[in-house]
Amino acid sequence: MECVFGLVGKGFAIVAADTSAVHSILLHKNNEDKIMVLDSHKLVAASGEPGDRVQFTEYVQKNVSLYKFRNGIPLTTAAAANFTRGELATALRKNPYSVNILMAGYDEESGASLYYIDYIATLHKVDKGAFGYGSYFSLSTMDRHYREDMSVEEAIELVDKCILEIRSRLVVAPPNFVIKIVDKDGARDYAWRQSVQDVTTAAV
Amino acid sequence: MQIDAERPRHVAPTSRSSLRERPQWVALRGRSGLHFVSSRHGNANDLGASVWQVALRGVSHDRNASDLSMSLWPGRSGMCVTATSRHRSGEVTLVHMNEKGSPTIEQLLEAVELEDDLMRARSAEEVVSEIKESRTQKKSERKVSSVVSNMSRRYDSRTTIFSPEGRLYQVEYAMEAIGNAGSAIGILAKDGVVLIGEKKVTSKLLQTSTSAEKMYKIDDHVACAVAGIMSDANILINTARVQAQRYTFMYQEPMPVEQLVQSLCDTKQGYTQFGGLRPFGVSFLFAGWDKNHGFQLYMSDPSGNYGGWKAAAVGANNQAAQSILKQDYKDDASREEVVELALKVLSKTMDSTSLTSEKLELAEVFLTPSGSVQYHVHSPDSLTKLLVKHGVTQPAAETP
Numbered sequence: 001m002e003c004v005f006g007l008v009g010k011g012f013a014i015v016a017a018d019t020s021a022v023h024s025i026l027l028h029k030n031n032e033d034k035i036m037v038l039d040s041h042k043l044v045a046a047s048g049e050p051g052d053r054v055q056f057t058e059y060v061q062k063n064v065s066l067y068k069f070r071n072g073i074p075l076t077t078a079a080a081a082n083f084t085r086g087e088l089a090t091a092l093r094k095n096p097y098s099v100n101i102l103m104a105g106y107d108e109e110s111g112a113s114l115y116y117i118d119y120i121a122t123l124h125k126v127d128k129g130a131f132g133y134g135s136y137f138s139l140s141t142m143d144r145h146y147r148e149d150m151s152v153e154e155a156i157e158l159v160d161k162c163i164l165e166i167r168s169r170l171v172v173a174p175p176n177f178v179i180k181i182v183d184k185d186g187a188r189d190y191a192w193r194q195s196v197q198d199v200t201t202a203a204v
Numbered sequence: 205m206q207i208d209a210e211r212p213r214h215v216a217p218t219s220r221s222s223l224r225e226r227p228q229w230v231a232l233r234g235r236s237g238l239h240f241v242s243s244r245h246g247n248a249n250d251l252g253a254s255v256w257q258v259a260l261r262g263v264s265h266d267r268n269a270s271d272l273s274m275s276l277w278p279g280r281s282g283m284c285v286t287a288t289s290r291h292r293s294g295e296v297t298l299v300h301m302n303e304k305g306s307p308t309i310e311q312l313l314e315a316v317e318l319e320d321d322l323m324r325a326r327s328a329e330e331v332v333s334e335i336k337e338s339r340t341q342k343k344s345e346r347k348v349s350s351v352v353s354n355m356s357r358r359y360d361s362r363t364t365i366f367s368p369e370g371r372l373y374q375v376e377y378a379m380e381a382i383g384n385a386g387s388a389i390g391i392l393a394k395d396g397v398v399l400i401g402e403k404k405v406t407s408k409l410l411q412t413s414t415s416a417e418k419m420y421k422i423d424d425h426v427a428c429a430v431a432g433i434m435s436d437a438n439i440l441i442n443t444a445r446v447q448a449q450r451y452t453f454m455y456q457e458p459m460p461v462e463q464l465v466q467s468l469c470d471t472k473q474g475y476t477q478f479g480g481l482r483p484f485g486v487s488f489l490f491a492g493w494d495k496n497h498g499f500q501l502y503m504s505d506p507s508g509n510y511g512g513w514k515a516a517a518v519g520a521n522n523q524a525a526q527s528i529l530k531q532d533y534k535d536d537a538s539r540e541e542v543v544e545l546a547l548k549v550l551s552k553t554m555d556s557t558s559l560t561s562e563k564l565e566l567a568e569v570f571l572t573p574s575g576s577v578q579y580h581v582h583s584p585d586s587l588t589k590l591l592v593k594h595g596v597t598q599p600a601a602e603t604p
Binding site: 071073075076078079082083086109 | 454457463495
């Protein structure tokens with residue numbers, strides 16, 4: 001039900017995630033931001049158990065900050081991804097975190113990168129990746145249309161195609177998505193794609 | 205008013221005082237010749253409130269109490285006192301008396317001027333009578349009449365306490381141990397770092413191909429030169445290696461050099477603060493390269509302090525070497541120039557008369573054309589050639 005996907009373009013990386021907070025058959029809210037800004041030039045899009053998701057991503061975020069304060073230099077995306085994977089691996093045979101992560105970042109030396117980290121500490125550096133039921137649709141769509149070094153506009157076109165596919169073909173498709181981008185200017189919100197908004201009715 | 209705080213000569217007394225009564229009169233001598241004499245009434249605990257009459261050799265007295273603070277401690281044969289002035293603190297020797305009899309201040313002063321070889325408590329009467337005796341004797345036959353207790357030794361035995369002057373003696377003694385070890389010099393060049401060490405263990409029987417004495421590789425991009433106790437160094441080198449690999453395991457990147465040095469120094473600091481274990485008697489010179497700061501040279505000592513240096517020396521004659529380096533070091537020198545400088549400095553500061561390749565270890569850290577970090581230890585042949593080339597080799601004295 002949770003859909004997270006992302007891809008790397010020319011000098012940037014984009015991640016998109018659905019924004020539903022679900023508990024069994026109840027939708028708590030449909031504007032839950034699941035893409036965390038890890039530091040100035042890193043994004044972490046996470047899906048999975050809601051408690052674990054927040055707990056683990058905040059843990060990684062604080063450790064990344066601590067490194068920067070201790071050592072005066074930020075971690076590279078690769079180092080942060082490997083650190084995250086290591087933490088998941090350590091916890092795996094004790095108290096595993098049920099969290100899947102797509103980590104996108106921009107480094108001066110190596111440009112934009114995307115890392116696929118799943119809940120059993122698999123780590124892959126990828127050009128495009130996805131998690132959840134939506135991955136069946138978004139990966140196929142990206143496989144069909146993805147090219148190296150796409151511009152931002154082309155990449156957003158592809159992201160919208162994926163969202164359309166998920167909305168039309170996934171039976172429990174989430175209504176709303178958030179898209180975030182990271183490039184040399186930093187990590188930031190790009191857009192929201194909302195088909196359902198919370199309506200507040202006036203008291204009668 | 206300066207008081208020398210030299211290292212005391214005598215072993216510290218550790219048992220409680222054999223005195224039955226609190227002393228009333230206390231006469232003290234500072235090591236550099238200052239004399240503190242006080243007349244004190246009442247409780248031993250309110251020493252600080254007294255007005256001290258200070259007798260300096262050749263200088264007038266009557267200093268203000270606010271200039272001095274005293275602490276009273278029990279020693280084996282009497283009370284020990286430590287004096288701290290506004291300027292510096294010092295260990296003092298102590299003349300110890302009980303309340304029977306009250307010698308004049310002049311007599312007390314005379315008493316402390318005598319040699320202090322014995323350590324035993326004396327009554328004031330004994331002291332006074334001894335002074336009378338000594339007046340009739342030749343100076344060389346004067347007996348001891350003061351009790352010596354050396355405060356600093358009280359603070360030697362445990363690393364985890366400060367002395368009253370705020371020093372950690374065990375750490376300082378560790379640094380002394382390194383001052384006797386073979387020297388090592390590290391110098392930063394534009395395109396690398398050069399480490400050179402003086403080997404103290406030279407014997408034809410030593411298997412030089414399998415044993416290294418001064419230089420060790422910590423990781424692919426960091427190496428170190430060692431001065432001090434070798435067995436301590438081995439432990440720390442292993443710790444550094446483990447820390448470097450742990451970092452690489454976690455982040456899949458080489459550990460930045462400063463972080464490695466910092467982490468090792470944190471370990472060393474632990475041995476100066478808790479656990480009751482002695483500090484490591486080793487100083488390191490770390491040479492390495494990372495993508496953040498390029499080539500770097502760090503020096504660390506037993507206290508756990510470290511600093512980044514352009515050129516540094518540890519071990520025997522390190523101050524002489526450091527001052528020569530200060531004059532002769534040039535920024536952005538090439539590796540060849542730096543090797544020459546290192547050899548010259550070492551030849552000037554080494555004790556031995558002849559400089560041969562057996563007595564030296566020379567290593568360089570640099571980047572290969574492909575961009576990877578290389579740590580290269582010179583072979584004895586290569587070293588001999590360099591010594592000849594730079595004109596620093598001196599032939600051993602010929603025996604007829």
